[in-house]
Amino acid sequence: MPDPPGGSRTTVTADHQEILVPEADAGSRVDAALARLLEVSRSAVAQWCSDGRVRRGGLPLAKSDRVHAGDRVDVDVPDPEDRHRVIPEAVDGMGILLDDEDFVVVDKPVGVAAHPSPGWVGPTVVGALAAAGYRISTSGAPERVGIVHRLDVGTSGAMVVAKTEPAYTALKRAFKERTVDKVYHAVVQGLPEPLQGTIDAPIGRHPHHEWRFAVMDGGRDSVTHYEVLEAFGRASLVEVHLETGRTHQIRVHFSALRHPCAGDLTYGADPRLAAELGLTRQWLHAHRLGFAHPVTGEPVSVTSPYPVDLAYALMALTNGLV
Numbered sequence: 001m002p003d004p005p006g007g008s009r010t011t012v013t014a015d016h017q018e019i020l021v022p023e024a025d026a027g028s029r030v031d032a033a034l035a036r037l038l039e040v041s042r043s044a045v046a047q048w049c050s051d052g053r054v055r056r057g058g059l060p061l062a063k064s065d066r067v068h069a070g071d072r073v074d075v076d077v078p079d080p081e082d083r084h085r086v087i088p089e090a091v092d093g094m095g096i097l098l099d100d101e102d103f104v105v106v107d108k109p110v111g112v113a114a115h116p117s118p119g120w121v122g123p124t125v126v127g128a129l130a131a132a133g134y135r136i137s138t139s140g141a142p143e144r145v146g147i148v149h150r151l152d153v154g155t156s157g158a159m160v161v162a163k164t165e166p167a168y169t170a171l172k173r174a175f176k177e178r179t180v181d182k183v184y185h186a187v188v189q190g191l192p193e194p195l196q197g198t199i200d201a202p203i204g205r206h207p208h209h210e211w212r213f214a215v216m217d218g219g220r221d222s223v224t225h226y227e228v229l230e231a232f233g234r235a236s237l238v239e240v241h242l243e244t245g246r247t248h249q250i251r252v253h254f255s256a257l258r259h260p261c262a263g264d265l266t267y268g269a270d271p272r273l274a275a276e277l278g279l280t281r282q283w284l285h286a287h288r289l290g291f292a293h294p295v296t297g298e299p300v301s302v303t304s305p306y307p308v309d310l311a312y313a314l315m316a317l318t319n320g321l322v
Helices: 030-038 042-050 125-131 165-176 249-256 271-276 308-318
Strands: 010-013 016-020 054-056 072-076 095-099 103-108 156-162 181-189 196-200 203-205 213-215 223-231 235-242 284-292 299-303
Touching: 016 030, 030 042, 030 072, 042 054, 095 299, 103 125, 125 156, 156 165, 156 299, 165 284, 181 249, 181 308, 196 249, 203 249, 213 249, 223 249, 235 249, 235 308
Parallel strands: 156 284
Antiparallel strands: 010 016, 016 072, 054 072, 095 103, 103 156, 181 235, 181 284, 196 223, 203 213, 223 235, 284 299
């Protein structure tokens, strides 16, 4: 059967796919073309390239190689059950703040995701716990075992993971019903006024930037309570209590107030101040978690100290070095 004009043809056998590159993708990078044709993320294709799963004429392709109209590209797509499977991998700097029979509270470092996801090829909390021999609740999706809430890759601090099924159910309910006290510390640019207040503004996905969010009509209900702990002139240390838990909520809300988190270049922070403070990410830390024990009901409170990079930046502000 002839190929459709300007179209692509995909031949699938088990987990093998043969892609005929259409005219529309001529000259595109391998990761961009296959991401569109297979409806997956570019990062996922990049990982497949690194694993030797993408070939042309029997030779492996790199993610940045270019394809041409009529190229036949062979792709060995990972089994759906294996695409996001948890790979045990030790994570330097990830500590344990509280190890209970029913849950564990980890001190998540920056650069670590909560769990595997499409396109993410870095370390994860569940992978680190698996490598350390922790028994985690099997509730939830296979790649999210035990995960009852998440922290952004670029945010450090306290994160609780369920070990048992009853704990998973109880903690998921607690986060959904907003009975968990989630306390963050952030250094934001300038001085928010009033010094104590509530930001109640809906958040949705940014219409023009795929990986950003914004305050917008029709967004999801989002409520942030804050209090300025210390003012330094160019920046302020604030304590934040989250009532809701939207993606990038604190970063988006303070950016909307024109007081972005220091170092948060994605949401409008001053790159010069970030450089002076030695920041390569937003100054944002999940400082404390408070919740009822999922089995006994007793109050639990766990505090995470500032990591080295955030402590250095705060010291620089405190001592007037910037």
